Amino acid sequence: MVTERKYTEAELVKLLKEKDKPAFSYLYDNYSGALFGIVLKILNRDEETAQDVLQEAFVKIWKNLQSYDGTKGTLFTWMLNITRNTAIDKLRSLKRVSIQSIDNNVHKVDSQHHHSMVIEKIGIKEVLNTLKPEYKTLIDLAYYGGYTQQEIAEKLNMPLGTVKTRIRAALVEIRRIFA
């Protein structure tokens, strides 16, 4: 089903709060890829589980839209946080990850080639790969791994203050890439 209509974010939010299914279909068409990319990273490319998590996250998004408050963040970051939390809960429940394996996974993720999926906008992805390795690791842990700053500090044996400022520096660098 191709959704042809375009919505502004305000229209979309209003319709979603009214439980409008075409608006939800549009939301899925436009954001499922971005969210699925993150879920796959968190779940180390376990595609079957990632699909279940994506569906579960979108069900939560549908159910909780009433409580979305646009003054506190964009619709996308709100959805992203729901999706990340769902994926991380799943990961923890599967107990597939141990502290020791995290660093290996972080490095493994991007070297794995994924045959059945279409990775879009390869150009920007390549640019992201030019980030300093320590920035990339931090981004992967903080954004895709869902680790708190404290956990990252312990994992990387780095002072908490350094973790905070480097995550920011990494994002500023990414912002420069997108500019």
Place this chain on the structure above:
Amino acid sequence: MDIRDYISSGILEQYVLGNTGKEESMEVERMAAAHLEIRNEIAEISRTIEQLAMANAVTPSRNVKPFLMATIDFMERMEQGEKPSLAPLLNEDSKLNDYSSWLNRNDIVLPLHATDPYAKIISSAPGVVTAIVWIKNESPLEIHHDEYEKFLIVEGSCDIIVEKEIHPLVPGDFFAIPLHKNHRIKVTSDIPCKVILQRIAA
């Protein structure tokens, strides 16, 4: 606190990512309400995170959306007072007649502009979801490690291809997909292939 120092502390990134606690979040919200510069910075961080996610987007299987929409539809029907009913488990001896109370319902039909595949959930129990599914063309390649999929063909015909084995199916036929095997469905009839599908947690 100096605004620049506050911004460069990295707290806003953590706030946008939902990694701040309640107290910290309230502090950020107070600071944002008071300073345009902080509001702009939060907007900028949000935009960067969205761009980052879009740049790393991976298209999910075409099968996800139909089942998501079917789940939402089912939740709404239950909320609106539809009586839950329990569909019998599919097996070799299943007959289409066993499912007639769902197959004959006039609200369980293929709409004009539907996704392909299109699904309507008829029964949901812990670990077992039963749906009526219409497939127009082909379903994408899938592999299941923790879920059994069982089919009973209702209308039309299809080939279920497991690895390299082709299983041609017609109305009344039952088929169970083995775990850990690549499989896909190819419709061989002019009309959409209508099936009863049961997914059972392994």
